[in-house]
Amino acid sequence: MFTSLCGKEAMSNVVVATTMWGEVKPESGNRREEELKASFWKGLLDGGCKVKRFNDTYESAWDVVGRQPVDRAEVRVSHEIVDRHLKLKRTAAGITLHNELKQLLQDRKIAARKLRAQMNSQDNDLVVQQLNQRQAEIDEKITQTANQLKELDIPVFARWLAKLLGGR
Secondary structure: OHHHHHOHHHHHHOEEEEOOHHHOOHHHHHHHHHHHHHOOOHHHHHOOOEEEEOOOOHHHHHHHHOOOOOOOOOOHHHHHHHHOOOOHHHOHHHHHHHHHHHHHHHHHHHHHHHHHHHHHOOOOHHHHHHHHHHHHHHHHHHHHHHHHHHHHOOOHHHHHHHHHOOOO
């Protein structure tokens, strides 16, 4: 999603800053930072992002934001909205969001079906009551996600074109 917002061309200008270094032991902070680099941030780093540590000092702040060479690459979403006059839902970021919401909706529907099957196999009234409550929460989230998808309502051709041009 983040790459869809910025565009691959601008990723080398992105800095992911870590904080709270004074709150953790250096070994555990280093270990967690390496885990994040290897998993959660891997796509960002592969795209050219850098990781910097903010250590709650003036110098550290300038190290994070002030001493970076800036490539003049455009941020994709602003180019698409301002220069190309696209509505957000027609931008690469909007299309990516639509696809992710669609997947989330599908995952929630599967969870709801599994929960209903589990409720039907229960004899314990307390467990059934708790499962019913969880079912209501999932149903509400399904409704919210479906409404968000309706707001985006991106035509199939636009989604196909975005994938063809390098979007998700």
